[in-house]
Amino acid sequence: xxxxxxxxxxxxxxxxxxxxxxxxxxxxxxxxxxxxxxxxxxxxxxxxxxxxxxxxxxxxxxxxxxxxxxxxxxxxxxxxxxxxxxxxxxxxxxxxxxxxxxxxxxxxxxxxxxxxxxxxxxxxxxxxxxxxxxxxxxxxxxxxxxxxxxxxxxxxxxxxxxxxxxxxxxxxxxxxxxxxxxxxxxxxxxxxxxxxxxxxxxxxxxxxxxxxxxxxxxxxxxxxxxxxxxxxxxxxxxxxxxxxxxxxxxxxxxxxxxxxxxxxxxxxxxxxxxxxxxxxxxxxxxxxxxxxxxxxxxxxxxxxxxxxxxxxxxxxxxxxxxxxxxxxxxxxxxxxxxxxxxxxxxxxxxxxxxxxx
Amino acid sequence: xxxxxxxxxxxxxxxxxxxxxxxxxxxxxxxxxxxxxxxxxxxxxxxxxxxxxxxxxxxxxxxxxxxxxxxxxxxxxxxxxxxxxxxxxxxxxxxxxxxxxxxxxxxxxxxxxxxxxxxxxxxxxxxxxxxxxxxxxxxxxxxxxxxxxxxxxxxxxxxxxxxxxxxxxxxxxxxxxxxxxxxxxxxxxxxxxxxxxxxxxxxxxxxxxxxxxxxxxxxxxxxxxxxxxxxxxxxxxxxxxxxxxxxxxxxxxxxxxxxxxxxxxxxxxxxxxxxxxxxxxxxxxxxxxxxxxxxxxxxxxxxxxxxxxxxxxxxxxxxxxxxxxxxxxxxxxxxxxxxxxxxxxxxxxxxxxxxxx
Numbered sequence: 001x002x003x004x005x006x007x008x009x010x011x012x013x014x015x016x017x018x019x020x021x022x023x024x025x026x027x028x029x030x031x032x033x034x035x036x037x038x039x040x041x042x043x044x045x046x047x048x049x050x051x052x053x054x055x056x057x058x059x060x061x062x063x064x065x066x067x068x069x070x071x072x073x074x075x076x077x078x079x080x081x082x083x084x085x086x087x088x089x090x091x092x093x094x095x096x097x098x099x100x101x102x103x104x105x106x107x108x109x110x111x112x113x114x115x116x117x118x119x120x121x122x123x124x125x126x127x128x129x130x131x132x133x134x135x136x137x138x139x140x141x142x143x144x145x146x147x148x149x150x151x152x153x154x155x156x157x158x159x160x161x162x163x164x165x166x167x168x169x170x171x172x173x174x175x176x177x178x179x180x181x182x183x184x185x186x187x188x189x190x191x192x193x194x195x196x197x198x199x200x201x202x203x204x205x206x207x208x209x210x211x212x213x214x215x216x217x218x219x220x221x222x223x224x225x226x227x228x229x230x231x232x233x234x235x236x237x238x239x240x241x242x243x244x245x246x247x248x249x250x251x252x253x254x255x256x257x258x259x260x261x262x263x264x265x266x267x268x269x270x271x272x273x274x275x276x277x278x279x280x281x282x283x284x285x286x287x288x289x290x291x292x293x294x295x296x297x298x299x300x301x302x303x304x305x306x307x308x309x310x311x312x313x314x315x316x317x318x319x320x321x322x323x324x325x326x327x328x329x330x331x332x333x334x335x336x337x338x339x340x341x342x343x344x345x346x347x348x349x350x351x352x353x354x355x356x357x
Numbered sequence: 358x359x360x361x362x363x364x365x366x367x368x369x370x371x372x373x374x375x376x377x378x379x380x381x382x383x384x385x386x387x388x389x390x391x392x393x394x395x396x397x398x399x400x401x402x403x404x405x406x407x408x409x410x411x412x413x414x415x416x417x418x419x420x421x422x423x424x425x426x427x428x429x430x431x432x433x434x435x436x437x438x439x440x441x442x443x444x445x446x447x448x449x450x451x452x453x454x455x456x457x458x459x460x461x462x463x464x465x466x467x468x469x470x471x472x473x474x475x476x477x478x479x480x481x482x483x484x485x486x487x488x489x490x491x492x493x494x495x496x497x498x499x500x501x502x503x504x505x506x507x508x509x510x511x512x513x514x515x516x517x518x519x520x521x522x523x524x525x526x527x528x529x530x531x532x533x534x535x536x537x538x539x540x541x542x543x544x545x546x547x548x549x550x551x552x553x554x555x556x557x558x559x560x561x562x563x564x565x566x567x568x569x570x571x572x573x574x575x576x577x578x579x580x581x582x583x584x585x586x587x588x589x590x591x592x593x594x595x596x597x598x599x600x601x602x603x604x605x606x607x608x609x610x611x612x613x614x615x616x617x618x619x620x621x622x623x624x625x626x627x628x629x630x631x632x633x634x635x636x637x638x639x640x641x642x643x644x645x646x647x648x649x650x651x652x653x654x655x656x657x658x659x660x661x662x663x664x665x666x667x668x669x670x671x672x673x674x675x676x677x678x679x680x681x682x683x684x685x686x687x688x689x690x691x692x693x694x695x696x697x698x699x700x701x702x703x704x705x706x707x708x709x710x711x712x713x714x
Contacts, residue, residue, distance in 0.1 A: 159620040159687075178535065179554040193647060194621035194638075197536040197554030199584065200575030200684030204620045218557030227556065227587035230708050231580045263516040263561045264551035281551075290550060327557035330516075351587050355709040 006212040007235035010172060011066055011129050011151050013039045015341065017225070018153075018174075018214060020239030021070030021131065022182060024324060025248035027055045032247040032337035035063035039129060045072040045111050049121045056125045066128030071114035073154070074134040074187075074275075077297030087296050088304050090288070094320070098311040106306060111273070111299035114141065123148045131155075134275075135187035136168050153214070155185030157195055159204040164188060166209040174237055175205040177217030181240045181326035183277040184268065192268045192276040192291065199231070206232035220331035222347020229352075238344075240326040244334045253318040257282070261329040272305060272322040274298035280329065283319035284308075363569040364592035367529060368423055368486050368508050370396045372698065374582070375510075375531075375571060377596030378427030378488065379539060381681060382605035384412045389604040389694035392420035396486060402429040402468050406478045413482045423485030428471035430511070431491040431544075431632075434654030444653050445661050447645070451677070455668040463663060468630070468656035471498065480505045488512075491632075492544035493525050510571070512542030514552055516561040519570075521545060529569040531594055532562040536575030538597045538683035540634040541625065549625045549633040549648065556588070563589035577688035579704020586709075595701075597683040601691045610675040614639070618686040629662060629679040631655035637686065640676035641665075 007016045014037030019030060021041035034040030040059060044052045052069065059067045088102065095102040114137045122130055122145055130145050131153035137145075145152060146169070155174040156162035162173045176185050177198025184195060196204075198217045206213050215228035216237035228236045243250055243258055250258075257280045268276045269290035275298040276291065284305070288294070295301040308320035333340055364373045371394030376387060378398035391397030397416060401409050409426065416424045445459065452459040471494045479487055479502055487502050488510035494502075502509060503526070512531040513519035519530045533542050534555025541552060553561075555574045563570050572585035573594035585593045600607055600615055607615075614637045625633045626647035632655040633648065641662070645651070652658040665677035690697055 157621075177554055177556060179557045189621055191621075191624075193624045196620050196684045197534055197575055198556045199534060199554065199581060200536045200577070201620060203578065203580050204685065204687060218554055220557070221560065223560050223588050224556060226712070227584035230584035230587050230712070263553050263558060264514075264546060264548075267548075267550045327553045328561065330561060352712040355583070355586070355712040 007172060007214065010212060011039055013037060013066055015345070016235035017341070017344065018068065018235060018237040019242055020182075020216065020237045021068065022239050022243075022324065024254065025243060025250060027058060028247040028249060029242055029245060029337065030055070030067060031059045031062050032245070033242070033341070034059055034065045034067045036338045036341050037065070038341055039066055039068050041068040041070050041131065044069050044118070045133075048110065049117055052118070052121050053125060056127065068129035068131050068153070069122060069125070069127045070131045070133065071118060071137075072111060072134055073132040073137045074113050074298060076113060080296060083296045084300055087294055087301060090294055091304050091308065094308050098308060100307050100311055104307070106303045108303050111302070113137070116141065119144050122150065126150070129153060131174070133183060133185045136165065136170065139169075142169055155216070156205060157184055157186045157201070158189060159201070159208040161186070161188050162205040162213075163208045166211050170211065172212040172214060172234070173205060173209055174214045174216050175202045175233070177201050177215070179218030179327040180216050181266070181278050181329075182324040183273070183275055186276070195268070198228070202228065202231040202233055218326050218328045220326070220328035222344050222349070223351055224328070225344055225348040226351035240329050241332050242337065242340060243325070243329075244332040245337045245340055246335075247337050251313070253313060253316065253321060254323055257318055257323045258325055258329045258332055261325060263327065263330065265329065266325050266327055270295045270301065272302060274301035277322070277324060278326060280323040280325050282321065282323055364529060364571065367569060368396055370394060370423055372702070373592035374698070374701065375425065375592060375594040376599055377539075377573065377594045378425065379596050379600075379681065381611065381679075382600060382607060384415065385604040385606060386599055386602065386694065387412070387424060388416045388419050389602070390599070390698070391416055391422045391424045393695045393698050394422070395698055396423055396425050398425040398427050398488065401426050401475070402490075405467065406474055409475070409478050410482060413484060425486035425488050425510070426479060426482070426484045427488045427490065428475060428494075429468060429491055430489040430494045431470050431655060433470060437653060440653045441657055444651060444658060447651055448661050448665065451665050455665060457664050457668055461664070463660045465660050468659070470494070473498065476501050479507065483507070486510060488531070490540060490542045493522065493527065496526075499526050512573070513562060514541055514543040514558070515546060516558070516565040518543070518545050519562040520565045523566040523568050527568065529571060529591070530562060530566055531571045531573050532559045532590070534558050534572070534574030536684040537573050538623070538635050538686075539681040540630070540632055543633070552625070555585070559585065559588040559590055575683050575685045577683070577685035579701050579706070580708055581685070582701055582705040583708035597686050598689045599694065599697060600682070600686075601689040602694045602697055603692075604694050608670070610670060610673065610678060611680055614675055614680045615682055615686045615689055618682060620684070620687065622686065623682050623684055627652045627658065629659060631658035634679070634681060635683060637680040637682050639678065639680055
């Protein structure tokens with residue numbers, strides 16, 4: 001059925017398909033993905049240790065199949081109070097417009113890098129797979145993750161990053177094409193203008209490493225899955241195409257933006273967190289970005305946007321909401337996760353059967 | 358052998374493969390591509406009518422197979438003497454550095470849009486295919502091209518542009534992914550940051566139009582060709598992967614840049630002509646771009662760079678040379694065109710055969 005099983009041999013899923021870790025959708029998405037044969041993923045970077053424990057237990061309550069815990073592995077930038085204050089001041093007119101007190105204290109979003117505390121959670125939970133974004137944690141932590149029995153994945157946005165990840169211990173590489181929604185995993189390069197589309201990236205990564213390669217970015221149906229295998233991938237990682245599933249439980253604002261998305265609706269922006277990420281263009285991206293030198297370093301651009309997002313959403317507006325999406329948002333289907341996965345398999349098999357004739 | 362023959366039925370080539378029109382390589386490339394079963398293309402935008410006649414005759418001297426004449430269909434911007442003078446002044450330090458007289462008259466590159474004169478050449482030459490970049494010429498000219506028996510192609514960078522081209526008479530659509538080298542064909546949008554990778558673009562274009570779709574951008578070997586067919590394309594257009602063929606006769610500077618290209622070596626720049634185009638990052642792109650608001654409208658940014666290019670190249674430097682390349686330049690092979698095409702077919706068939714099992 002599938003042209004390669006190196007990935008499924010490695011992680012022991014039925015399907016060579018990872019449901020991409022995302023922070024927007026509800027964790028029911030990961031449960032349903034794992035229960036239906038894919039590798040469900042929890043975006044743990046904004047969770048507390050107790051939340052990670054609880055969500056992992058929730059997956060295990062519905063299935064004993066493998067799942068993936070995803071963490072960020074960035075090196076936090078030194079605090080820059082001046083830049084943070086300037087960003088806050090820049091956003092002050094929006095606070096005024098929405099009747100918010102710019103001087104009120106702001107809840108800080110937890111987007112901390114993977115550390116000893118989270119490593120202990122991994123050792124306790126023992127997930128089949130742990131994936132990292134923005135490189136890998138230090139060698140000591142990585143050794144503990146592997147000793148806990150986890151297969152380690154990380155994202156490469158260039159062939160050079162892929163070779164680095166393999167040399168530093170990744171068991172498989174996610175080749176993240178420029179089409180992908182959410183944060184660019186880039187860690188050896190900082191120029192979003194150079195990011196590579198998956199058509200050019202996957203073959204170059206396959207040529208550069210020996211470990212299995214997972215194609216990610218803009219894959220939204222069976223055509224894309226078959227194409228990824230043709231390029232030499234051993235599996236695919238799909239995010240945006242799951243966002244309209246009932247299990248994802250997306251807000252009506254986010255759903256509406258995705259459903260009406262033109263093919264060129266998205267750009268890379270750093271205004272939401274300080275790092276480049278792909279999302280559907282909205283007011284804050286248009287007016288302050290999409291790439292602003294004023295945005296403070298990741299993740300400190302994010303907290304001041306929180307109150308704006310909440311106030312605008314209460315009025316039915318997505319003006320300050322990060323509407324993460326890949327470039328094929330229009331292909332996302334409104335269905336249950338099990339139906340989406342079944343359609344993926346049927347479609348991909350039909351493409352492959354056509355080739356076999 | 359190939360999953361679809363709609364394109365080959367339409368243009369009557371042996372292979373569902375267009376050698377992309379380019380201005381850098383020698384016209385021997387187009388002759389060899391057509392003679393060996395692909396659709397060879399001549400980039401006519403910088404040729405005089407007599408040059409077009411001569412090159413078409415040169416193809417016919419070696420083969421009676423179909424070929425493609427490519428033209429630009431942009432609407433020239435009104436002259437802006439102030440902006441042109443400012444650009445010239447901006448480049449003055451480079452002139453001084455290279456010992457050039459910035460006040461000397463400069464040869465103007467001919468990148469005129471398709472017009473009645475060139476239309477008469479098409480009516481005389483009667484090529485099997487005429488392709489346009491930057492949209493389509495006006496309805497009267499287009500009707501004459503079609504009456505001369507040519508199949509008309511044009512490039513779309515979004516699903517919306519594809520629908521527009523089909524509605525305005527294109528017989529097939531080139532879905533030009535953001536990975537592609539050279540000028541973006543964009544004509545309904547002007548934001549290079551929104552340009553779509555071919556993985557996301559091709560399926561959305563296929564869903565948007567009824568005519569055959571040709572995938573372009575980052576396709577450099579049989580893996581990419583098979584992947585394009587999986588996405589729903591009826592053919593592929595390949596440029597960069599032909600640049601190291603002996604027939605292309607590229608300059609040593611350009612060859613060296615391509616051979617050493619990292620996967621993220623290219624960006625979109627407007628400094629060479631005024632329109633966004635993908636090339637390997639070099640000095641002028643780094644220092645003045647890659648996207649500069651100072652670059653005058655297409656194609657008037659180009660002439661003042663001519664003397665700089667020539668003087669730098671005489672010193673063995675590609676500092677001011679447009680090193681157009683897609684994102685898979687590294688996959689280009691040093692071989693004859695016939696060998697490259699044979700390898701493409703063998704590789705693509707191997708991928709498809711693997712799927713059929």
